[in-house]
Amino acid sequence: MEKAPLVSIILPVYNGEKYFGQSIESCLNQTYSNIELIIVNDCSTDTTLKIANQYLAVDNRVRVINNVINKKLPASLNIGHNQAKGTYITWTSDDNYYDLSAIETMVNAILKEKTDIVYANYNMISENENTVVKLLDFYNLLQLNCIGACFLYNHQVYKNSEKYDESLFLVEDYDFWLQSLKKYKFYHLDKVLYHYRVHNGSLTQSIQVDSERNQLFVKNIEVSYKKFFSSFDLDVNYYAKLFTKLHIAPYSIKSSKEVFDLKRGVNVCSEKLNLSKKNKKAWLFTIIQLQLRLLRSINKDVNFYSCLSFLKTNYALMTYKNYKVWIKLCFRLK
Template identity: 25%
Template sequence: MPNSAAPLVSVIMPVYNGARFLPAALESILNQSYRNLEVLVLDNGSTDGTRQIIESYARRDNRVKPLYEPRPLGYGGEAATNVATRHAKGELLAKLDADDLAHPDRLARQVAFLQANPDVFLVGSWLTLIDEHGKPTGARTYPVDHQAIYKEFYLRFPIANPAILYRNYFQQNDLYQIQFDHFNDYYSLFVQLNSGLKMHNLPEYLTFYRIHDSNTVFTKLREKWRSNLNIKETFIRDFGYKAPLSHRLKIKLISLVINTVPESFLIRIMNRARRVLNA
């Protein structure tokens, strides 16, 4: 039974043609040790069996709240997340993508952290990387405290967007500001951090990030890198961000690789470059 003293958590899960992995994602949320939650699953114009899966889970567990958009909203799920968030009743909001998994204690640990640290707006976690079968293939760590997160924002997105829990401050305004063709989560969380909202990452592997052949992150790589660079320059131009010289040099090196290597080889090269440069 939910603890009446525990804040309601609204888990936001946009999904587009996600029938393959959606059941596992939903199970990982519904089986959380933290029980006082609702799951807003927004079917973003799917044409596979996604809608039937959502409706099946909603019949079995009244914490699942189906939402529907007739056409894909695009922008990597951020626009769909904004729509779903407007229906959220929770004091706290959590993100999980429909192809990822949450550790059984993820919400419990993140809620406890925010309750113990009322000055912190958002808490993330480290990631365990998994393949299409759920087998661990690696890990991704992030800076932990607010200042370290801020320092790394030019080099990379130092928060795992599918792993965040944050306070529901955005009933009137959307968290994700749609300003670029890609990576509006990267831009938007920097805007919030720069405005004074504190962020933190738990140094624990509480979210499983799935790497598979349908990940949208592995398409239009050069186009997406241009968006990434435009966002970084916005940090400097519009917000006065001071990027460390070493971070600028790493980004120039990555850009050289991306603009030189045939795109068919970029995924392999980029993953190796990330490991070498810790980017």
Template identity: 30%
Template sequence: MHHIVSIIMPSFNCERFISETIRSVILQSYNNWELIIVDDCSNDNSINIITNFIRHDDRIKLFLNDKNEGPAVSRNKAIKYASGKYIAFLDTDDLWNADKLQIQISFMSNNNLAFSYSAYETIDEDGNILKMTVIPQERLDYFSLLKENQIGCLTAVYDQVMLNKHYMPLIRKRQDYGLWLSILKATPYAYRVPGVLAKYRIRKNSVSSNKIGLLIYNFKLFNEHEKLSFIKSAYYVGWNIFRKLK
């Protein structure tokens, strides 16, 4: 039984990496997918590159934002248009291993799972593999995720037939973290798929490289979005710091 997978990809000025990223989708051994790209008013060559791929593969769909609205809005639009049973996420600078979907969808289907993720390698801007491989816990629930976001966006897949569509909170950063917390209120656990299935690109000036800024966003996410008290929000930010330091 081959279920369609909808791959959610926000795009903004990503001409340097997007060809390789789209190619990593096209080369999947599991081929029943649609790639939904929402471009957030790129002013580089991104749209031409994407359009070129669409000419050769009608599983790729492109939607354009009228104004620059940020990755959360772009991802949510893509989720809205998604027709697949499974919703997967991939950013324009990350890569999937060729058997990623095959392994992950089989694992979810065979075990009747609603939400899964995997370990991933890290690469630098030039695609060289770095020493750090991120291996999350085998199983995560809402409270263990509050202590640390262990789910890499490029590895997450959820079943929208089982769970309905879940969207990203409209915050500037940590939107994916907010989405995983939302899903873990609808299903008790997320499970790690065996194997290292993707490559996460660490970029010098990326949003996620400002650690202090991210902790402030974590606090806001817990306090304003998850409606946790000031004390509880601070407690879980403390856990986040502790996990990063050890």
């Protein structure tokens, strides 16, 4: 009987003692047992290293790497990946945890679908509630990070990539997915396999509450788009700024020129990425719907008729027959 392929799970951590044990347990207790867990301790000053060494002592699938200086997430990811021996690779965070069948389910999906990268939905845990996050299809990657926090990819995806860009702290994962989009096949597994914890100490939360980090996030998003568009027949700087607006504040794209250019960008990218006509159309509709949702979120007085007016004004370059589509989009909003 052929042996199941090895899966490398990389767990970068910095001062993660609070939830670290639960994260480790969720890796080691997987129904898919042929794994290696590579913990990259990024110079923690709490009991993180002590916790890691406790698991190292009792499970030979665990390896611990200690950074002598704090190198931040993208560098720690590269350090872990460079030590990985698995056919497939994933990485997780010290404050999140897997469903026990997550790795087995993703390995089965990657083999069945003959894909390079598989990603799954997740459960978002906050102080007051749990919310299932159902991710969008891969072609939406150019406007947001729709890959989420639960994924698995062939080792070759990393080996043949530009690695995690260590100059793009806070968006290193999004940049990695964008660059991979040009070469590799993605598959969305419509199952909840992961639990993502939202709390005040999380890296994601810090982007929202720390103005300096928020500015760095926006800056690095634009740099990542510049890298992406550098191989397209488009004005790199202009489209990087336009898609950064789409990523950060979609409702701010209102002028006829911007809408026209956005549609052109969608067309060029769709052709370059070999998207089907169906996927290209669905992608554009997702962009419009996202604009409307955010428009309504910042103005509670916006109703069905003002949404319809917004679409007629800003998407007038569409043909008349799309009125049915506009109406459908307005009704679809919650």
